[in-house]
Amino acid sequence: xxxxxxxxxxxxxxxxxxxxxxxxxxxxxxxxxxxxxxxxxxxxxxxxxxxxxxxxxxxxxxxxxxxxxxxxxxxxxxxxxxxxxxxxxxxxxxxxxxxxxxxxxxxxxxxxxxxxxxxxxxxxxxxxxxxxxxxxxxxxxxxxxxxxxxxxxxxxxxxxxxxxxxxxxxxxxxxxxxxxxxxxxxxxxxxxxxxxxxxxxxxxxxxxxxxxxxxxxxxxxxxxxxxxxxxxxxxxxxxxxxxxxxxxxxxxxxxxxxxxxxxxxxxxxxxxxxxxxxxxxxxxxxxxxxxxxxxxxxxxxxxxxxxxxxxxxxxxxxxxxxxxxxxxxxxxxxxxxxxxxxxxxxxxxxxxxxxxxxxxxxxxxxxxxxxxxxxxxxxxxxxxxxxxxxxxxxxxxxxxxxxxxxxxxxxxxxxxxxxxxxxxxxxxxxxxxxxxxxxxxxxxxxxxxxxxxxxxxxxxxxxxxxxxxxxxxxxxxxxxxxx
Numbered sequence: 001x002x003x004x005x006x007x008x009x010x011x012x013x014x015x016x017x018x019x020x021x022x023x024x025x026x027x028x029x030x031x032x033x034x035x036x037x038x039x040x041x042x043x044x045x046x047x048x049x050x051x052x053x054x055x056x057x058x059x060x061x062x063x064x065x066x067x068x069x070x071x072x073x074x075x076x077x078x079x080x081x082x083x084x085x086x087x088x089x090x091x092x093x094x095x096x097x098x099x100x101x102x103x104x105x106x107x108x109x110x111x112x113x114x115x116x117x118x119x120x121x122x123x124x125x126x127x128x129x130x131x132x133x134x135x136x137x138x139x140x141x142x143x144x145x146x147x148x149x150x151x152x153x154x155x156x157x158x159x160x161x162x163x164x165x166x167x168x169x170x171x172x173x174x175x176x177x178x179x180x181x182x183x184x185x186x187x188x189x190x191x192x193x194x195x196x197x198x199x200x201x202x203x204x205x206x207x208x209x210x211x212x213x214x215x216x217x218x219x220x221x222x223x224x225x226x227x228x229x230x231x232x233x234x235x236x237x238x239x240x241x242x243x244x245x246x247x248x249x250x251x252x253x254x255x256x257x258x259x260x261x262x263x264x265x266x267x268x269x270x271x272x273x274x275x276x277x278x279x280x281x282x283x284x285x286x287x288x289x290x291x292x293x294x295x296x297x298x299x300x301x302x303x304x305x306x307x308x309x310x311x312x313x314x315x316x317x318x319x320x321x322x323x324x325x326x327x328x329x330x331x332x333x334x335x336x337x338x339x340x341x342x343x344x345x346x347x348x349x350x351x352x353x354x355x356x357x358x359x360x361x362x363x364x365x366x367x368x369x370x371x372x373x374x375x376x377x378x379x380x381x382x383x384x385x386x387x388x389x390x391x392x393x394x395x396x397x398x399x400x401x402x403x404x405x406x407x408x409x410x411x412x413x414x415x416x417x418x419x420x421x422x423x424x425x426x427x428x429x430x431x432x433x434x435x436x437x438x439x440x441x442x443x444x445x446x447x448x449x450x451x452x453x454x455x456x457x458x459x460x461x462x463x464x465x466x467x468x469x470x471x472x473x474x475x476x477x478x479x480x481x482x483x
Contacts (some may be wrong), residue, residue, distance in 0.1 A: 001044055004388070004408070005135045005256060006323060006327060006328070007195075007198060007323060007326050007327060007465075008450060010327055010330055010382065011191070011330070016377070019279075019392060019469065020042075024122035024165045024174040026248065026442075027033065027180055027181055027405055030034055030346055032246075032270055033127035033241065033246050034327060034430075036178050036241075036244050036245075036246060036437065037241075039167075039213075039228060039242055040172065040236070040237055040238060040244065041172070041173055041176070041185075041188065042174075043229060043232045043236050043397075044112055044168070044173075044237050045169065045191075046168055046190065046192075046195075047112055047116050047165075047226065047230065047232075047297065048165050048168075048169050048192050048193075048196065048395065049192050049195040049196035049199055049230040050116075050191075050192055050196070050199060050226050050229060051115065051116065051119055051162055051165040051196065051226065052160070052195075052196025052197060052199060052200050052223070052226045053066070053196060053200045053203065053204065053222045054119050054120070054122075054123045054158065054170045054219075054223065054225075054226055055088075055119075055158070055159070055162050055196075055200065055322050056196075056197070056200035056201065056204070056296075057123070057200060057204050057219055057222060058081075058084060058088070058126075058151070058155055058393055059085070059200075059201075059219050059296075059297055060084065060200065060204035060208055060218060060279050061076075061130075061208070061215060061218055061219075062076055062081045062301070063263070063301075063304060064171065064214075064215050064218075065215075066210055066436070067132075067146070068339055070147075071143075073289075074146075074436070075133075075147055075316065077435070077436055078430070078433060078441065079430050079433075079434045079435065080147065080436065080448040082426045082427070082430030082433075083148050083152060083158055083426075083430060084148060084152045084155050084294075085155070085422075085426045086423050086426035086427050086430065087152035087153070087155060087156045088127035088152075088155040088156050088158065088424040089159065089289075089293075089419045089420075089422040089423040089426060090157035090162075090307075090419070091156040091157075091159045091160050091421070092160070092162060092163045092416070092419040092422075093238070093416045093418075093419035093420035093423055094157040094416065095159075095160050095163035096163065096409070096412030096413055096416035097412075097416075097418070098166070098405070099163050099164050099408075099410060099412055100408045100409035100412025100413065100465065101163070101408065101412075102408075103167045103168060103171050103408030103409075103412070104171070104225050104268070104406060104407070104408035104409055105172075105408075106143065106170030107120070107172075107229065107239040108167070108169065108170075108171035108173075108237075108239055108393050108408075109168070109172060109233065109237045109238065109239050110168075111164040111165075111167055111168035111171065111179065111408075112164065112165065112168035112169065112230075112237065113230055113232055113234060114115070114161065114164050115162060115163070115164030115165045115168060116161075116165075116226040116227070116229060116230040116233070117161070117226075117227070117230055118157075118158075118160070118161025118164075119158055119161040119162050119222075119223075119226055120222075120223040120224075120226040121157035122154055122155075122157045122161060122231070123158060123181045123220070123221065123222050123223040123226070124219070124223045126151070126154050126155075126158070126219040126388045126392075127216050127217075127218075127219035127220040127223065129143050129151075129154065129217045130215050130216050130218075130219060131146075134214075134215060134216065135177070135404070137426030140184040143447055147429055148426075154368065155432065159419075161415075162217055163412075163415070163419075166394060166411060166415045167408050167411050167415065168397075168410075169189070169395075170189075170394075170395060170398055170399055170411040171239075171407050172239060172424065172432045173185055173399070174251065174407045175239070175240040175241060175400045176240075176241060177222060177250055177399070177402055178249070178251050179251060179252045179346055179399075179437050180341060181310060181341065181345050182341070182346065182396045182399055182400065183336075183338060183339075183340040183341030183346060183392075183396065184337050184341065185337070185339070185343075185395065185396060185399075186333060186336060186337040186391045186392045186395050186396035187254070187333045187334040187336070187337030188333075188335065188337075188395075189336070189389070189391040189394075189395030189396065190302070190329055190332060190333015190337070190387055190388060190391030190392075190395070191329070191330050191333055191335070192328065193333070193387060193390065193391060194326040194327070194330045194333065194387060194481055195326060197296070197326055197329060197440060198322040198323060198325070198326035198465070199322070200322065201321050201322030201325065201466065202321065202322030202323050202326075203322065204218060204320075204322070205322070207221060207470070212472040213249060219222070228257065238463060244296065246480050249380035251399075256336045261318060263373070263383065267412075268406045268409045269409060271406070272406065272409055272410055272413055273413070274436055275401065277468055277471045278386055278401050278414070280414065280467055280468050281348075281397050281398070281401070281468065282413055282414050282416075282417040283315070283415045283417065283460075283464055284352060284389070284393060284461050284464045284465055284468075285389075285390065285394060285414050285418045285421070286421035286424075287356075287457045287458070287460055287461035287464070288386055288389050288390050288393070288394075288418055288421065288422030288461065289384050289417065289419055289420065289422040289425070290416075290419035290421040290422065290424060290425040290454075291359060291421075291454055291455050291457055291458065292383070292386045292390060292422075293380075293422045293425055293426070294400065294429070294450070294454055295379050295383055295386070295439075296383070297373075297374070297381050297426075298429065298433070298450060299321070300321055301317070301452065302370075302447055303318050305395045305440070305441040305442055306442060306443070306444045306447070308442060309443070309444055310371060310439065310441070310444055312373070312375065312376060315373065315376045315379060316376070317376030317377065317379075318376060318458050319340070321352070322365065324380045324386075325380070325383050325391060327334045328383045328384035328387065329384065329387035329388075329391075332383070332384035332385060332386075332387045332388030332389075333383055333387060333388050333391040333392075333393070334385045335388065336351045336352075336355060336388035336389070336391065336392045337391070337396070337471035339351050340356075340392060340396070344422055344471075346400075346472065347469070347470065347471065347472055348392050348393060348468075349396040349465055349466075349467075349469040349470065349471055350394055350465075350469050351388070351389075352392055352393060352461075352465040352468075353387045353462060353465035353466050353469060354391050355385040355386070355389045355392075355461055356389065356458060356461045356462040356465050357360070357392075358381070358382070358384075358385040359386055359389075359454075359458040359460055359461065359462075360384055360455070360458040360462055362378060362381060362382040362385065363382070363451060363454040363455045364455060365377075365378060366382075367379055367448070367451045367452055367455070370447065370448075370450070370451050371444045371445075383471060390418065391460075394414050394415050394418060396416075397414075398410045398414045399411075401471075419472045428453065429450075431449060431454075432449040432453070433449065434446035434447060436454060
């Protein structure tokens with residue numbers, strides 16, 4: 001609780017600020033509706049947060065596996081981890097082709113239950129493989145000799161089921177939030193992402209370092225949590241207000257006025273892929289996926305492997321990485337959501353542009369400061385920007401421009417691009433970052449490609465965000481246009 005206290009205080013402050021905001025003009029929900037809406041997104045959101053814990057535990061395990069020597073080399077090197085992470089993220093990025101249409105067909109509740117169950121099983125199997133490696137159990141020699149292959153396959157399976165998570169949470173919440181209040185949902189989405197990052201990193205490292213726990217529970221505990229919340233979701237979550245005993249309402253998004261039958265998946269894909277705003281958002285989020293994971297996955301690795309020279313492992317941010325990312329993500333998501341609704345009339349492009357401007361400046365500054373004690377604070381600020389963009393676009397703009405009828409495919413396309421960007425980052429960094437097996441990673445100057453690679457990606461994201469600065473969703477018969 002002492003570790004979690006700063007996050008809890010921040011969440012209380014955020015809740016007070018949001019509750020004190022003036023009512024959105026033209027949107028008047030009853031108190032009973034608002035309470036039921038909280039009951040709907042809270043367990044759904046916590047399931048999503050624990051999916052993050054069951055996703056990034058592979059990163060937490062990297063250095064523990066790396067400390068195990070096998071045939072004179074670390075059991076898991078930087079290149080091995082990059083390959084495993086790439087296999088998972090590329091699988092995730094392509095899964096929207098199937099999971100988006102499934103979510104639009106069967107609903108968000110189906111998808112969160114499917115995703116949580118599948119990820120729990122994949123993590124349980126990874127726990128079993130890890131136990132065998134550590135205890136010379138059945139197949140341990142094979143697992144040691146083929147660790148990268150085995151974990152690439154298991155992590156890919158995990159990430160297939162993980163890909164239901166974002167689609168499910170956006171699909172479920174689209175009918176519950178009007179366009180004018182979706183900036184607040186974007187803030188909630190950012191908070192849930194941030195809590196998931198905290199669970200994954202700080203709680204994950206606590207599990208890893210506890211004498212009575214360690215590597216096996218690092219995979220087993222998220223599996224148990226996911227099964228627990230899956231059961232809660234079965235009994236509590238509803239796809240629409242109507243299913244929960246409240247009146248459905250016009251959300252004023254791209255589905256507004258569309259009372260016709262649900263289009264087939266191919267027709268919806270064609271509709272989404274020919275929408276210039278959706279495609280622009282997807283490519284912005286490709287950049288977000290690259291940049292977000294470039295920071296999240298590699299800062300602690302850089303700090304650990306260059307510690308003999310830079311001493312960053314003793315820095316407050318290194319010791320509290322999950323907490324700092326969580327606080328940064330909450331602030332970024334809340335500021336982006338409130339500014340979008342209250343300053344830019346629910347336009348998402350201007351906020352994304354402002355945050356990408358911050359990423360570009362941060363990337364340039366990082367080139368000159370990555371070997372100093374300023375780096376940890378800089379990457380926290382950059383994380384605030386990029387998590388804010390991700391919550392605003394994947395969590396909110398996908399609802400707006402996809403519409404509640406087709407949001408499953410829309411968010412699938414957008415989130416698929418996020419992880420395609422992450423996959424490209426993983427492959428690229430596996431090639432350009434220094435090899436820890438040869439000792440090259442211990443020299444900070446060999447890491448210059450890490451910050452330099454973020455500059456062009458930030459610039460592209462900023463240019464694309466500028467293109468959709470005036471885009472707003474329109475109902476049936478109209479097109480949202482970017483000027």
